[in-house]
Amino acid sequence: MARNVSRRSFVKFSGLAAAGMGGASILAGCGGSSSSNGDKTIKIGVLGPYSGDVAQYGLACRYGADLYFEQNPKIGDYTVELNEQDEKGDATEAVNAYNKMSQEGVVGIVGDVTSTPTIAVAQASANDGIPCVTPSATAADVVTFGDNTFRACVTDPFQGKLIADFAAKQGWKTVGSIYNSGDDYSTGVQKAFVEECAAKGVSTPDNLQLGYSAGDVDFKTQLTTIISAGVDAIFSPNYYSDDGKIISQARQQGYTGPVFGVDGWSNIASGGYATASELQNCYYCCSFIANNDDEKVKKFVSDYEAKYNETPTNFCALGYDAAMVLAEGIKVALDGGAKPDDKDFVDKAVAGIAGNKVSGVTGDISFNGTGDPEKSSLIISFDADGNEVVFGSIEA
Template sequence: MNTNISRRNFVKAGAVAGMGLGLAACGGNSGSSDGSSSDTIKIGLMGPYTGDVAQYGLACRYGAELYVKQVNSNGGINGKQIELDTQDEKGDATEAVNVYNKLVEDGVVGIIGDVTSTPTIAVAQASVKDNMPCVTPSATAADVISYGKNYFRACITDPYQGKLMADFAADQGYKTVGVIYNQGGDYEQGVADAFIEEAGKKGVTVSDSEGYPSGATDFNSQLTNIIATNPDAIFSPNYYQDDGKIVTQARKLGYTGVFMGADGWSNIVGGDEEYASAEDLEGCYYDCSFVSENEDEKVQDFIKAYKDEYNDTPSNFCALGYDAAMILLNAIETVEKDGKATYGSDDYKQAIVDAVASGTANGVTGDISYSGTGDPVKSTLIITFKGGAQEVFKTVEGK
């Protein structure tokens, strides 16, 4: 997944978080190792806030911090303020485990994070021994939730997206579809594999599947091979920087048909750069959990609050960070109101895990619940491009 938080606003928004949410409203970036005082509840917030994938971590962080600020402004939970212990893992799996261990030492009772899949898997493996309640906003790899019952995610998975878009292709009446994907990316490969498998089950023929190496900028060879099969549509489940070039190059080669994608398309328009023209994207489709064009009232309320806080429009990642915080804090509220478990104890953490598993969050990316695993049951949006703008084409309800 990706975020369209403006690059020029990263530094500005980070300063706001540090001066406002990170230090004042949320009680500071770190705390003593003896855990929470009697009037605070300490939770961890971790992600890549510097390094190559900082844009994703920062977007999730800003959304999570906004939700925590709102909770604290409304009196906190059971009269207690939420104290965020915020740690940067720099996009590195080893550093992520070090950060996790520090959060445990600091006495957090739950963690929002990690963000990208590889570090999150490392944290998930480490967290099992502590039964630490964790909610990742955005790690989509299937393995994330496979190590213990304590790990949950707010986002949909790579395999789910591939299946969803193959079903959508069948529903649209496409008989043949070409596939182009980054063969060096776990996300892209995972979505593409699931699409191809489900397409076969739905009677959709994959006319040609073409991989390309990470870092490629010229896709003409792969596209020429795909276009030669005369497909009804082309599935391009990559990140927006690649997808924009792919769509543009395909149009120059004469392909006028439909492109489909996954949530990596989320920044293809609307950010500081347009990665493909409105004309080239007209009538294309992709799936994601959130777009600012969604007219749902709770979505628009979130967008207003986010703009008021950061002077920027939130993206899919920002919304998922907000919802991950909501999921964890809703569960803590349930445990606090129940009052049977001693704060910070093993029973307290287990109660949080149980409350997440049995609860529902009315998130800005949809109503989120769980049914036996850490994968959410939630709705997903199919987005299309019309008249130079994005709009919600349909909502697919979770199962």
């Protein structure tokens, strides 16, 4: 489709608001420009929630992206300048931040991060066509609004199907679920999980698929209903702050059976929401853990720990890989002779992403006609000390 990207001139701009860390300064002008010393620059946006209730996810993705661009400060002959915007976990704020980035001349965006704001940005960016690579937004609709939106993570339906296949393989006959009924992520995974369980012969009775509201901290009523039914396992497809409480409260009720979930569990062990003993017999699917023996992963972990003095989570790794996907796609456009100021540059960058394959720290990532990646996933469990360990892997 034809695209017309707005390019206004602005004076020097500081990209972060209320994020707790300084952002890179942005020079005014178009997506590609020359500074006073003659260096050519290219502007890349990094968008996410850096304050608010889901800031831990946004900051993790941002730190991964920052590390990638620190290690790879140039794309072709162009020096990268980052425009980093805090959308505070709000869809309206996300669209406002996207519009600001577009006006300030970014040629690609790493972000957004959580599903609802990412959908809003995908809708807003479809006409402009600026390539957006979300590290972690897993809702199915994210990539359906235009061919410019991609993701480095697997989708909610994929995770739901994958973890249902895992449940069937484990021999669990009856599963109860507790999920956030007002969250796109949780409900998307839950729906796909129930559908795949039906296909695989795993029973998920309607009266044992129980929702809760955002902000709830007491899950004892739902857990009592599920546990008293004698289920083989409990499915908890939420973010780790809720999942940790659910696991802890289930163990307090004397339940020792399996509890399992999806990639929102990442960081559950270090988040302090469940103890090492409570995490025994727990599982989740995810594309990255820090103690993987893969050499690429080991180097990434070492570099990340040296920069931030903490161990990276799955979201950090996905932020790194999303930046890699975007940068490699832009490089294809530059190598083909396009310049950031060209009218059709964003189209060529999108095509570069769609036709490229990168070897990331979360696995090899490629796209086959959609913005959804083709990649494998890990099944993660926990050792006696609460450390994450690879239980197995499943190919896409």
